[in-house]
Structure formats: structure tokens, C-alpha cells
Amino acid sequence: MMNFRHLLYDYLVSVGLSDTSAKYLNMLLLSIVLLILVFIIDYVIRKVLVNAFNAFAFRSKSNFDNILVKNKVPRNIAHIIPLLIAIEFIPIVFSDFDYIENIIEKGLKVFGIILTLWVVRSVLNTLKDYLKTVDRFKDKPIDSYIQVFMIFAWVIGLFSSFAIVSGISFWRFVTTLGAASAVIILVFRDTIMGFVASIQVSINDMVRIGDWITFEKYGADGDVTEINLATVKVQNFDKTITTIPTYALISDSFKNWRGMSQSGGRRIKRSIILKATSIKYLTNDNIEKLKHIESITTYLSQRQKDINISNTEKNIDKSVLINGRNMTNIGVYRKYLQTYVEQHSAVNKDMTIMVRQLGPTAQGLPLEIYCFSSDKRWENYEYIMSDIFDHALAAVPYFDLEIYELSAGIID
Incomplete structure (x- = not known):
């Protein structure tokens, strides 16, 4: 790529372009070539990886790989290699324009962080969907734990992105935010309360997915269909849906009919x-x-x-x-x-x-x-x-x- 850049530059100068014009046109042409190359590589790798996963999932007896394909894990992973190639060749394409190189390189690194979060999210969604097919985990609040993990992952990703854009080291950036921790706690108050509540609900086995509960304060009388970080969804017997704050399960009184369901009558x-x-x-x-x-x-x-x-x-x-x-x-x-x-x-x-x-x-x-x-x-x-x-x-x-x-x- 470096030799090609020099050859192209020499050719542009030889046809009568000035040094500055030749550099700009050289950068533009190389950018187009790199962009086309990255798109072709991304398309090929995505097709190969997705087809390989589909073929493997078809032959496999487990449904875990089918869920991987459904949640687009191979598709998201396929984007990593083209991104690495782009980051590798950016210094060559923009070697004469350090300012533009710096901006694009930072932009690609931020996109790399976002892509990593996409991959992690798709893998966790796959794990969630798979565990819901396992009898031991069907009634567990898996959504809550995944949401908590993803919140921390997004926060770290956001901090990392700011650190990259600002040029400050990650740990120095995090330390600077320590003074704003009270504001952060206030903003995420409901999330923190929901996280603590979901852990207590799970440890104390207070509510499971599928339980029939009656919560008069919120007008809920039906089966629990979902337990996540912020809310518990209840499908009432009239087929309406009631959402209850997760922390209300430990702060207010409700009736769980599971004991009746598990008893002899x-x-x-x-x-x-x-x-x-x-x-x-x-x-x-x-x-x-x-x-x-x-x-x-x-x-x-x-x-x-x-x-x-x-x-x-x-x-x-x-x-x-x-x-x-x-x-x-x-x-x-x-x-x-x-x-x-x-x-x-x-x-x-x-x-x-x-x-x-x-x-x-x-x-x-x-x-x-x-x-x-x-x-x-x-x-x-x-x-x-x-x-x-x-x-x-x-x-x-x-x-x-x-x-x-x-x-x-x-x-x-």
C-alpha cells in the first residue's frame, strides 16, 4: 500500500499537478480504494462466516448455535477484521495529513468500541435466549443481570470513547469523574435500586417468571412474564399488561400464589x-x-x-x-x-x-x-x-x- 501511494503520487506530479494538489488527490483516491477494499472484505467475510455458522447450526443437535445466528453474532464479529484493516492502513493513506489522520483514527477506534459492545450484547442476548430454554433457568431473572452488565459495559465504553476523543488516559478520565459520582448515583438511582431488588428477589426466590402474583397497589393480578432491571411485567387474566417497579417487590406487600400451585390443591x-x-x-x-x-x-x-x-x-x-x-x-x-x-x-x-x-x-x-x-x-x-x-x-x-x-x- 505504501509503494502504491508513492507510485500514485509520482504519477500525479508527472501529469502536471502541483505538490499540494497531488497530495490531496492522492489522499482522495487512496481513501476511495481503501473504502472499496474494506467493503469488499467485510462482505466476503460476513458471507463466509454467516454461511459457515448456518451450516454448523444445521448439523448441530444443540440450539445454542441457532440462537447465535438469530442474534447476529457471526454478522457482528465479521465487521471486526475490516475495521482492523482500516485502522492499519489509515496512517498510510493520510500520511501527509496528520490532522485528518488523527480524527479518522480516533473515529475508527470509537467505532471499534461500539462494535465490541454490539458483539458483547448479541452474545449476552444469545445466552439469555438459550438459558430461557433450560428448565433450571426459565424462571430466573436473567434479563436483570444482563442489563446490569450491559449498563456497566456501556458506561466503560462511553468513558473509553471520551478518553480517546479528548486524548486523556482512561484512568485519569475516570478519576476526574469521581467528583461527579453523586450526580451519577442520582441519575442512575432507579437502576441501582432495581439492580439491588432483582438480586434480592432472585436470592430469596420471591418471584419467578410464570408465577401468579396479586399486587393490589399496581392493579396486577396475573402471571409474571418478564423480570428485568427496572420493571416486572405481569399479564393479567383479562390479558392486559401491568408493569411494576422491580424494587416494589421488596418495599411493598404482594401475594404470590406459587405455594398454592405447588401444593396438592x-x-x-x-x-x-x-x-x-x-x-x-x-x-x-x-x-x-x-x-x-x-x-x-x-x-x-x-x-x-x-x-x-x-x-x-x-x-x-x-x-x-x-x-x-x-x-x-x-x-x-x-x-x-x-x-x-x-x-x-x-x-x-x-x-x-x-x-x-x-x-x-x-x-x-x-x-x-x-x-x-x-x-x-x-x-x-x-x-x-x-x-x-x-x-x-x-x-x-x-x-x-x-x-x-x-x-x-x-x-x-
Whole structure:
């Protein structure tokens, strides 16, 4: 290239150009030649490298190389060699113009820093996409760590670029910025808080991608789809997207339903409110009538026998029904519901099953069913719960009980 420059210069002088004109035209022609050469080399290397990666990815069983190609890693790497060639030949092309050589050389070095950051980013994106295909890392906040690394990389790249342009050494430039550290911390406050929060979230295993969370403060109720440095994305069940600041996960209270998802069932906890005035003692005739309900026939017979023996031994006057021991319609109904829920095919028998009374209210007496459905999927869970309460509500009249309803007169 050096010999070609001299030959071209001698030729331009020989055709009658002045020394200055010959130098300018020589520089211009050599710049065009170098530019064309760099573009040709870049095109050839890019084609060869990309085709080689595609061929290797096609034969390979791993999908990592496919993701490398998808994120343009070979394409970005291919630009490095032409850049090095350009930097190598710039002093020759602009040997007579030190000022222009200095500017272009600095510009190419800055571009080299940017190109390096592009390569690093594409490699990290490849790593992120690959780890998301690995079961162990699917629910980890990989995005947060990559974003933190890239922020530091861009900051170092920015400082290096300023150092190159200004001619100051990198460490001296960084030291000079030490006085402005308070401003830098203020500018990157949310980023720093998000970084600390994402580490705590990961270490304490508070939230994973795929978890169902409820965050009332931000109106979020759905599945976590992404955890990055600044925000957590939640796809709500109505298909809307809610973004939550990452640091809010450690500063505010939210509900994570992962424990329910990993357990053996999903909790059913709902009450039927019965009219207090419909609650009464059962007579023998009432009991005989209820014995036709097969699931509690044995219970009623045994219970009636025990009560009669107890009342006889104590010489209880049963001419008044309140005396001694008695069965009530709400007690028998509660036992019936307990038996029904225990026998329900969709209820997990290994988890708590309970039918209990809650404290009386102005509306009546709540009778709560507490159990866990074996199927945790939302649609099926709602169906199972509805099926149980359909039956429970329809069974109320058989026990001479009434469900509380607000009368039309009170509404008016």
C-alpha cells in the first residue's frame, strides 16, 4: 500500500499537478480504494462466516448455535477484521495529513468500541435466549443481570470513547469523574435500586417468571412474564399488561400464589348464610324423615341412640324439647355437608376438609365450607366450587333451613 501511494503520487506530479494538489488527490483516491477494499472484505467475510455458522447450526443437535445466528453474532464479529484493516492502513493513506489522520483514527477506534459492545450484547442476548430454554433457568431473572452488565459495559465504553476523543488516559478520565459520582448515583438511582431488588428477589426466590402474583397497589393480578432491571411485567387474566417497579417487590406487600400451585390443591373457602330464625331442634319425626338421606342415615341412627341413652340415664323430661341432649337441623346439615365434601371426587382428601360455623352476623349465621380442589386450574377450580355450592344450596330446604336474602322492601 505504501509503494502504491508513492507510485500514485509520482504519477500525479508527472501529469502536471502541483505538490499540494497531488497530495490531496492522492489522499482522495487512496481513501476511495481503501473504502472499496474494506467493503469488499467485510462482505466476503460476513458471507463466509454467516454461511459457515448456518451450516454448523444445521448439523448441530444443540440450539445454542441457532440462537447465535438469530442474534447476529457471526454478522457482528465479521465487521471486526475490516475495521482492523482500516485502522492499519489509515496512517498510510493520510500520511501527509496528520490532522485528518488523527480524527479518522480516533473515529475508527470509537467505532471499534461500539462494535465490541454490539458483539458483547448479541452474545449476552444469545445466552439469555438459550438459558430461557433450560428448565433450571426459565424462571430466573436473567434479563436483570444482563442489563446490569450491559449498563456497566456501556458506561466503560462511553468513558473509553471520551478518553480517546479528548486524548486523556482512561484512568485519569475516570478519576476526574469521581467528583461527579453523586450526580451519577442520582441519575442512575432507579437502576441501582432495581439492580439491588432483582438480586434480592432472585436470592430469596420471591418471584419467578410464570408465577401468579396479586399486587393490589399496581392493579396486577396475573402471571409474571418478564423480570428485568427496572420493571416486572405481569399479564393479567383479562390479558392486559401491568408493569411494576422491580424494587416494589421488596418495599411493598404482594401475594404470590406459587405455594398454592405447588401444593396438592387450591383452597375453597366460601360461606352460606342461613336465617337464624330457621334454626331449630329436631323431633323424632324430623329425624326419621332425615334418615332417608343415605349419606347420614348411619350417623343419625347412632347419634339418636347415644342421645336417647344419655337422656334416659339422666331422667330428662323430654316433654319440653329443649331439655337434655338434642340434635338441631343446622348441626345435621353441617354433618351432611362435611360428608358430602369428603366424598366429592374433585376434593383433595389429603388436605384440610372442614365445614364450620362462623360468628353470627346481622344477616344470619354463616356456614363455611373449607377444603381444597385437586384441580388447580382456574376454570376447573371455579367449576368444582360451583358444583359443591350448587348442591349445598339445593340441600338447605331438606333440613327445614332457610337462606338469608335481602327482601325487596328493604332494598326499596
